Amino acid sequence: MENEKSKLGWKLSSIALGSVLMIGAMAVEVIAKDWGKHQVDNRRSGYTYMTDETRAVQDDDFENPGMLWVENGESLWSTAGANGKSCASCHADPDKDMKGVSVSYPRYDKKLGKIITLEQMVNRELVEKMGDKAEKFDSKKMLSLMTFIGTKSRDMPVNVKIDGDANPFFEKGKAFYYERRGQLDMSCANCHEDNPGNMIRANTLSEGQINGFPTYRLKWQKPGSVHRRFKGCNKQVRAKPYKAGSDEYSNLELYVKWRGRGLPGETPAVRN
Amino acid sequence: MTKLKVDVLDRRQFVIASGAGAAAIIAGFSSAAHATPETAAELIKKLTNSAKIAEGKIKIDLPEIAENGNTVPVKVSVESPMTADNYVKTVHLVSEGNPGPEICSFHFTPMSGNANAATRLRLARTQNVVGIAEMSDGTVYMSKTQVKVTIGGCGG
Amino acid sequence: MAKARVKAPKKAKAGDIVTIKTLVTHKMESGRRKNKKTGKLIPRHIIDKFTAKFNGETFFSSDWHGAISANPYMSFSFKASKSGEFEFIWHDEKGEITSKKSKLTVA
Known part of the structure; x- marks a missing residue:
């Protein structure tokens, strides 16, 4: 009371x-x-x-200006990294492969023994699988990939x-x-x-x-x-x-x- | 528990009071000299070659209160048959309260089909936005719309 | 390099008035903002002209000043009469041009 x-x-x-x-x-x-x-x-x-x-x-x-980043992310998805691989090399169908990903992060990661955010997961892939450098959370490339991946979880809980x-x-x-x-x-x-x-x-x-x-x-x-x-x-x-x-x-x-x-x-x- | 909350309330008042001084400044603009109704009128004279201006015909849709002065949606429309000999040539938007009075001009043609256009504006503070429509027969119409602009967005 | 996004219809009937929506990435630096660290004015850098053409003929254009928001949005209309190609062009005041094309079939 x-x-x-x-x-x-x-x-x-x-x-x-x-x-x-x-x-x-x-x-x-x-x-x-x-x-x-x-x-x-x-x-x-x-x-x-x-x-x-x-x-x-x-x-x-x-009208949503965020979609400009999404579209950039879509083209980055199939852009090859330093070792010739792109996101699409492993995740050829992002509509399906990235479905529900955004809404389920952050997660506990066994390898780190702590919580991993989706940005950190993207960075792990960029560095370990594609031979690129890690991106800052708010770099253009990271935001483009993050917004693109995010659209695949639209309206999912x-x-x-x-x-x-x-x-x-x-x-x-x-x-x-x-x-x-x-x-x-x-x-x-x-x-x-x-x-x-x-x-x-x-x-x-x-x-x-x-x-x-x-x-x-x-x-x-x-x-x-x-x-x-x-x-x-x-x-x-x-x-x-x-x-x-x-x-x-x-x-x-x-x-x-x-x-x-x-x-x-x-x-x-x-x-x- | 109650005591703690009351304590917070005092601090909140402090937050609000300390922030009030910043309310005049919106990101994207410094607080330099601003356009006034007079500088806006001067610009309008220049844009229309001092034509006689009648009220009406042009409709400007702006929110009554803009959530964030960085991005204020605006729609303009002018009634016109948009035929080769009777169409809207240009609509200018002019600010009475931004650092400079110029906002934008839309140039239509009979191929446009109608004289509707929409974009988003930066408005530095509460002000009138003036719309001026120049018709193909040389007549000019004007209307003003007031927008209340708030300092937008809490937290860096 | 700016990136543009356009929604223009692919098909229309002769006489239809269609709405076209466009977005482009650009900071639209107004020239009135100060660098927080140095206190110096950040030089103005905006897109100052947008043009919409159909089969090479300009049917809508717009002049922009510093009061247009970052990542500018522009929507306008077009009266369909024959099939052809739209071209949308954004002119940056430093001379950079971004453009996008889109085909329209009129039945």
Whole structure:
């Protein structure tokens, strides 16, 4: 009860602050609305927190600028690496071979003895099978391959494995999510569990779901990785961000992905 | 538990207050001198060779509130039969609040079939976007649409 | 090298007015942004002209300034009358040209 009351206090104060910031009217509708495939139980994709205009850009593949990267990824798929092999040498039918891959990552990897993200898996293939160099998470090539692979899981439910060997890493990710950090002493949960739908400054907070990554962000004017997004959040609470590909973020990615279990793959989603 | 939450609330207010000063700046633009209704009017004069401008005929679809000033979808349409002797030649979009007033110009022909076009704009702040339609008979029409622009996107 | 994406119909009836949608990769650097590290202005670099042709004849074109978003989107219409070929051309102000062709059959 006490808890409920304080939550209400939160909401009221957020609303008041929102209107002080000239755009109280912009608050996204939180009244029951049928979000179709973008909602599973009480979990809602970031799609449902965007304005109609932004959603329209995602809905049409010929308006969605993320598709430019997808198309580049498609041509990279059959481009030979240093040793003459391409992705297509082993995965000749990406429609079939990459189906459901994005929505099942990150995973526990026996070889590493820890969580591996899809970017790291792509890098392993680039280096070990194709003789190329590893790519950064947010390089043009990596984002092209990641968005291309992502489209093969469109509308498939997010389904990451969190039991067995993955479990201790899942628990670490969960602990990170609830841990307060930075000068502002805030956890992921403070925004994305306690306040989705409320305004923070001029922005509507979402649940922080990652089913649409790599996501084309209007702010970035290009697609970006989940880890880039984590870095941004951490900077926002004045914490020192971890590196893309760090164990901290890989564990967190597993936990956050699980929070969106059942939500559809939306890569490349379009977000604010 | 309750106590902890109240504590966080205070910090949240701090976050909001500290961020307010940044609200005027949108990525992609520095806060240099901006276009004004006057500089926009000057540009319009230049573009139309000081033609007499009537209100109406041109429709500009813009969101009432733009989620992110980096990418604001816009649609223009002008009613016209689009025949060889009666068509829309050009539509200009002009900004009253960006660093510079120029946005874009669309050039149509009778082969276009209609005078509809859509693109996406960078709008640095809340402002009017002016649409000017030049017809093949030399007449010029204008309309203005206001867009409220917010600082877009939380988190780096 | 910019990459373009075009949605234009392959078939139409004479008299149909069809919608064409285009996207192209480009930063559209406005020339008004500062490099965060050096504090210096990043030089302007944009696509300033887009042209749509059918059988070599321009039927739609657009002049762009720094206020057009990165990875520009442009949609417009075309009235089908005979079969032929579309050509879409993006002119970068540094002289780089990106183009894409697409065939149209009119029944």
